[in-house]
Amino acid sequence: MQSFLRYLPILDWGRQYDRAALSNDLIAAVIVTIMLIPQSLAYALLAGLPPEAGIYASIAPIILYAIFGTSRALAVGPVAVVSLLTASAVGQVAEQGTAGYAVAALTLAFLSGGFLMLLGVFRLGFLANFLSHPVIAGFITASGILIATSQLKHILGVEAHGHTLPEMLGSILGHLDQVNGITVIIGVLATGFLFWVRKNLKPILLRLGIPPLLADVMTKAGPVAAVVATTVAVWAMGLAGHGVKIVGEVPQSLPPLTMPGFSPDLVSALLMPAILISIIGFVESISVAQTLAAKKRHRIDPDQELIGLGVANLGAAFTGGYPVTGGFARSVVNFDAGAETPAAGAYTAIGLAFAAVFLTPLVHFLPKATLAATIIVAVLSLVDMSILKKTWRYSRADFTAVAATIVLTLVMGVEVGVASGVATSILLHLYKTSRPHVAEVGLVPGTQHFRNILRHKVETDPTLVTLRVDESLYFVNARFLEDLTQSRVTDGCEIRNVVLMFSAVNEVDYSALESLEAINHRLRDMGVGLHLSEVKGPVMDRLKTSHFLDELHGQVFLSQYDAWKTLASRI
Known part of the structure; x- marks a missing residue:
């Protein structure tokens, strides 16, 4: 009825x-x-x-x-x-x-x-x-x-x-x-x-x-x-x-x-x-x-x-x-x-x-x-x-x-x-999403919050890079993240760990998964660990159906602050 x-x-x-x-x-x-x-x-x-x-x-x-x-x-x-x-x-x-x-x-x-x-x-x-x-x-x-x-x-x-x-x-x-x-x-x-x-x-x-x-x-x-x-x-x-x-x-x-x-x-x-x-x-x-x-x-x-x-x-x-x-x-x-x-x-x-x-x-x-x-x-x-x-x-x-x-x-x-x-x-939509906003973030002093290093006075570590991805990842923008990560690590020779902060990522399609796998392999060959933080439940469920997490040269952290405490060399 x-x-x-x-x-x-x-x-x-x-x-x-x-x-x-x-x-x-x-x-x-x-x-x-x-x-x-x-x-x-x-x-x-x-x-x-x-x-x-x-x-x-x-x-x-x-x-x-x-x-x-x-x-x-x-x-x-x-x-x-x-x-x-x-x-x-x-x-x-x-x-x-x-x-x-x-x-x-x-x-x-x-x-x-x-x-x-x-x-x-x-x-x-x-x-x-x-x-x-x-x-x-x-x-x-x-x-x-x-x-x-x-x-x-x-x-x-x-x-x-x-x-x-x-x-x-x-x-x-x-x-x-x-x-x-x-x-x-x-x-x-x-x-x-x-x-x-x-x-x-x-x-x-x-x-x-x-x-x-x-x-x-x-x-x-x-x-x-x-x-x-x-x-x-x-x-x-x-x-x-x-x-x-x-x-x-x-x-x-x-x-x-x-x-x-x-x-x-x-x-x-x-x-x-x-x-x-x-x-x-x-x-x-x-x-x-x-x-x-x-x-x-x-x-x-x-x-x-x-x-x-x-x-x-x-x-x-x-x-x-x-x-x-x-x-x-x-x-x-x-x-x-x-x-x-x-x-x-x-x-x-x-x-x-x-x-x-x-x-x-x-x-x-x-x-x-x-x-x-x-x-x-x-x-x-x-x-x-x-x-x-x-x-x-x-x-x-x-x-x-x-x-x-x-x-x-x-x-x-x-x-x-x-x-x-x-x-x-x-x-216009494809152009905007093909270049997702990715911010390098650091720890706001005295808090457990992380903000853009270009906009706020934050603590950073020369051996650790955290990139906050502010959009879902799919075939249009997957290569952009791959190139950005490669460029950032190449520029910083002291870097030992890279954390991708996924708090704003609602979807990772298969093309993006392949890009993540490529990032993981390249960083591993360079002796750099790849880590994820604040991954949403549906995204994690999808990642678990693949071999990516098994091959990940790093960890998946519940919060970005946990990643900071574990990986930052100053701590």
């Missing part, structure tokens, strides 16, 4: 659902729905899909995640970065605006959902840890810049294309003679208004004595106000006839039943982008979910989150959507609005379904410039160039990884950026 509950978290929180939770969830759903209506339309535009695809992708996936997900505040649906990745991947296999493009988007959602499901079932969520947070921050920053740049064509009312920053800027500059003045006015006014609402409206409303919850709702309704105002203006003044591009007719219906494409060529072309989208989406989603869960002492199961997001993406694939994940902004809004359970997401889906059936005719004259403004204001909050300054001060290796990810994403596109981020994260 417990195993069954693991795959259906709704059976856990659903049994405790009460009237208070219902009230809080309904309030949160109203606020998030108001926010999602223009946002969903805008993100579909960013993905190169019809606007209704954004709403469709926000209905079935949310309901499915409410059943299978473990986060009580995560709001699942289209997000900016995944929408950009979708446009980049699908644009390589089909032409935007065609039926093949929509089918490719469905297939991408299906492959992403299937991959996430497999990771969840086999409990492989730890694989996302291979993406370092600085690299993720660099990728999201670069993606934010690309997204904002891609929307300038809608603000200016020109035709432009491209998937990299040079391509986009070159295309926009080449079409400046097509700029539509009325579109520019609408886009600039909408962008300025949305920035003002985000930063200034709530404090003003609070000073006027409006309750915080209502002030928050009115602030989140800023994009809705921009949509209503510009739509009415375009309709009343007939601006569509003056070159202002509008959304046009949006189907007035619930999400349709759709079928992804399964042709081998299409699947093979989209498989790698689907994997990259899955990894990026999961990392963003789990980061938000765990942050919000910690505030209420709830538990997030990463492997079940993979299943929840996988099912959500499969739902999008069969209901006219495209890849989805947990969004940062909407999840924070959902949490701040008082959402108690995932049911808040289900109520949001109902609200969006109502909008899809009854409100879509109202957005016929909605200018695309307004949707572009919505995207620009949303994604610029993701841009954090300070990560370069922070990593430069803290770690040059991390700075190199972040800078490379940003530059490659901007210059070569998001897919190359994601792939380079993954590769850079893994290479």
Whole structure:
């Protein structure tokens, strides 16, 4: 039964659902729905899909995640970065605006959902840890810049294309003679208004004595106000006839039943982008979910989150959507609005379904410039160039990884950026672990503690060298310790004993074992003893299965102080 509950978290929180939770969830759903209506339309535009695809992708996936997900505040649906990745991947296999493009988007959602499901079932969520947070921050920053740049064509009312920053800027500059003045006015006014609402409206409303919850709702309704105002203006003044591009007719219906494409060529072309989208989406989603869960002492199961997001993406694939994940902004809004359970997401889906059936005719004259403004204001909050300054001060290796990810994403596109981020994260990890920190330590006077001889005033002995190994030993770094030991003993002709202090070593693989054996043989030939101290139980158990301890030209000491008392010539 417990195993069954693991795959259906709704059976856990659903049994405790009460009237208070219902009230809080309904309030949160109203606020998030108001926010999602223009946002969903805008993100579909960013993905190169019809606007209704954004709403469709926000209905079935949310309901499915409410059943299978473990986060009580995560709001699942289209997000900016995944929408950009979708446009980049699908644009390589089909032409935007065609039926093949929509089918490719469905297939991408299906492959992403299937991959996430497999990771969840086999409990492989730890694989996302291979993406370092600085690299993720660099990728999201670069993606934010690309997204904002891609929307300038809608603000200016020109035709432009491209998937990299040079391509986009070159295309926009080449079409400046097509700029539509009325579109520019609408886009600039909408962008300025949305920035003002985000930063200034709530404090003003609070000073006027409006309750915080209502002030928050009115602030989140800023994009809705921009949509209503510009739509009415375009309709009343007939601006569509003056070159202002509008959304046009949006189907007035619930999400349709759709079928992804399964042709081998299409699947093979989209498989790698689907994997990259899955990894990026999961990392963003789990980061938000765990942050919000910690505030209420709830538990997030990463492997079940993979299943929840996988099912959500499969739902999008069969209901006219495209890849989805947990969004940062909407999840924070959902949490701040008082959402108690995932049911808040289900109520949001109902609200969006109502909008899809009854409100879509109202957005016929909605200018695309307004949707572009919505995207620009949303994604610029993701841009954090300070990560370069922070990593430069803290770690040059991390700075190199972040800078490379940003530059490659901007210059070569998001897919190359994601792939380079993954590769850079893994290479950075391998580089760091290939050169483990090994400190020569001495005895702190009057104590039984040992510290780095370069950082503290300690007692040493010319015939004894103690090297504290501060990392597990495996094939990547085993040779490093071998070379370091050889170098140290060669330099000190008085040395008679070497102690490897293993207090921080949690693992010794077979390659490292062979290196230890090589060190032992070389030192023995030089008449120098090799000793170990403070070896952890699991490591000792592993060493006992080999012949290393039998051949060791020295002893294994329980503590480093015991080794010092036994081996130091001064004592």
